[in-house]
Amino acid sequence: xxxxxxxxxxxxxxxxxxxxxxxxxxxxxxxxxxxxxxxxxxxxxxxxxxxxxxxxxxxxxxxxxxxxxxxxxxxxxxxxxxxxxxxxxxxxxxxxxxxxxxxxxxxxxxxxxxxxxxxxxxxxxxxxxxxxxxxxxxxxxxxxxxxxxxxxxxxxxxxxxxxxxxxxxxxxxxxxxxxxxxxxxxxxxxxxxxxxxxxxxxxxxxxxxxxxxxxxxxxxxxxxxxxxxxxxxxxxxxxxxxxxxxxxxxxxxxxxxxxxxxxxxxxxxxxxxxxxxxxxxxxxxxxxxxxxxxxxxxxxxxxxxxxxxxxxxxxxxxxxxxxxxxxxxxxxxxxx
Numbered sequence: 198x199x200x201x202x203x204x205x206x207x208x209x210x211x212x213x214x215x216x217x218x219x220x221x222x223x224x225x226x227x228x229x230x231x232x233x234x235x236x237x238x239x240x241x242x243x244x245x246x247x248x249x250x251x252x253x254x255x256x257x258x259x260x261x262x263x264x265x266x267x268x269x270x271x272x273x274x275x276x277x278x279x280x281x282x283x284x285x286x287x288x289x290x291x292x293x294x295x296x297x298x299x300x301x302x303x304x305x306x307x308x309x310x311x312x313x314x315x316x317x318x319x320x321x322x323x324x325x326x327x328x329x330x331x332x333x334x335x336x337x338x339x340x341x342x343x344x345x346x347x348x349x350x351x352x353x354x355x356x357x358x359x360x361x362x363x364x365x366x367x368x369x370x371x372x373x374x375x376x377x378x379x380x381x382x383x384x385x386x387x388x389x390x391x392x393x394x395x396x397x398x399x400x401x402x403x404x405x406x407x408x409x410x411x412x413x414x415x416x417x418x419x420x421x422x423x424x425x426x427x428x429x430x431x432x433x434x435x436x437x438x439x440x441x442x443x444x445x446x447x448x449x450x451x452x453x454x455x456x457x458x459x460x461x462x463x464x465x466x467x468x469x470x471x472x473x474x475x476x477x478x479x480x481x482x483x484x485x486x487x488x489x490x491x492x493x494x495x496x497x498x499x500x501x502x503x504x505x506x507x508x509x510x511x512x513x514x515x516x517x518x519x520x521x522x523x524x525x526x527x528x529x530x531x532x533x
Contacts, residue, residue: 199259199530201322203381206261206506210382210423210446210470214503218496218529221472223264223327223386223427223449224512229519230254249317259530262325262381263318267374270308271329272363273301274338289341294355300339302362305370313377323381326374327427328367331387332409333396335363342396349401356405364409371413375420382423384449385413390430392455399434403442407435410443423447425472429511431455440469447472451510453479458495458510466504473508475525480509480517485524492528 205215235253248265255263275288291297316324330338336359337345348356367385374380387410389395395402410426417424423446426439433456439445447470451458458474465471475492483491492507499505507529513522 201256201261201319203261203321203323206323206382207423209472209504209506210425212467212470212504214499214501219506220258220260220526220529221449221506221508222260222513223384224514225254225258226513226515226517228515229258229513229522232519233257248312252317252319252322256319256322259526261321262323263316264325264327264384265312265316266329267313267326267370267380267383268305268308268310270303270305270366270370272303272335272339272366285337285342286344287341289339289344291339291359292341292344294352297355297359297362303366305366305373308370310373310377313374313379316379318379324377324379325382325384325425326377326380327384327386328370331385331428332360332364332367332413333389333402333406334387335367336360336405337396339363346397349397349405360405360409364412367409368412368416372416372420375417375422380422382425383417384425384427385410385445386427388429388450389435390428390432392452393431395430395432395434402435403438407438407442410445414444418444425449436465440465446470449473449508452476453510459498462495462498462505466499466502470504470506472506474510475508476510477512477514477517480513480521480525483521485520488521488524489528492525493531496528 205219208215209219230251233254234250238250238253252263275290277283277288291300313324313326340359371383374383414424425447426445427449429450449472451461451474453476458471462471480488496507
């Protein structure tokens with residue numbers, strides 16, 4: 198164990214070199230939480246009990262923060278089958294102007310933000326609050342991906358209105374989250390791409406998605422806090438938008454089949470902090486020694502340059518062997 202020190206994470210986000218290796222994840226599976234949470238805490242994962250339980254596990258694993266959802270705010274949509282691969286068309290409920298106007302748009306002001314109110318944080322630790330999905334993700338969830346593609350061409354005015362309805366509410370959500378002292382940083386989580394390209398054409402990303410993320414980042418920065426982006430997919434066509442137009446401080450989610458984190462760090466690490474990146478498939482398949490070696494090499498690559506925190510390329514779900522995750526973690530904790 199080592200003591201949390203959120204200032205070390207902030208150094209990474211500022212593209213400075215931290216005083217010791219920093220780790221970053223957006224999600225840890227329940228098996229790891231149960232294995233590393235403090236004994237005697239209530240494992241009932243609801244409300245403040247969930248926070249105390251989860252926070253203790255993240256602290257015990259060596260993180261300087263715990264990632265939480267900021268509130269109960271979200272955009273209700275139809276049910277999707279979560280026992281199999283999830284279709285980007287399943288559960289959609291808005292297909293025309295009438296359905297758009299009939300939708301009961303949620304009010305972020307009415308949500309419960311108690312997870313950010315005086316959480317049981319160890320000294321030196323903060324929360325990283327992320328959203329109930331992102332701008333594009335929620336529009337896809339409400340409209341369906343295929344239908345959205347047709348709507349962009351056939352009814353751009355309705356498309357504008359739907360993105361405005363989602364984006365404006367997410368801006369307010371982040372304004373509210375950023376007002377809590379416990380939230381040391383805020384993260385937008387919005388997958389934009391497939392393996393080979395963005396989900397919408399770059400020109401459409403710049404019309405419908407980029408402006409709302411720019412406002413989200415401005416809201417976070419106005420509170421004096423860093424804005425982080427978790428975004429999957431091939432984003433080559435819009436990385437300049439992410440860095441220059443929107444102004445995110447750090448980027449998370451990397452995949453070897455798209456752009457290995459080593460390459461991402463060399464391409465963009467002098468302009469935006471790079472978080473995680475040790476490929477999830479690699480964590481599942483590689484030998485423990487290989488995982489530790491690659492993780493240590495990534496930390497060595499950033500030594501003297503800064504702007505990097507070690508972690509998985511996406512998250513640590515149930516199918517990642519504990520041994521693979523812990524082999525990665527070992528590289529960050531050696532000597533500390």
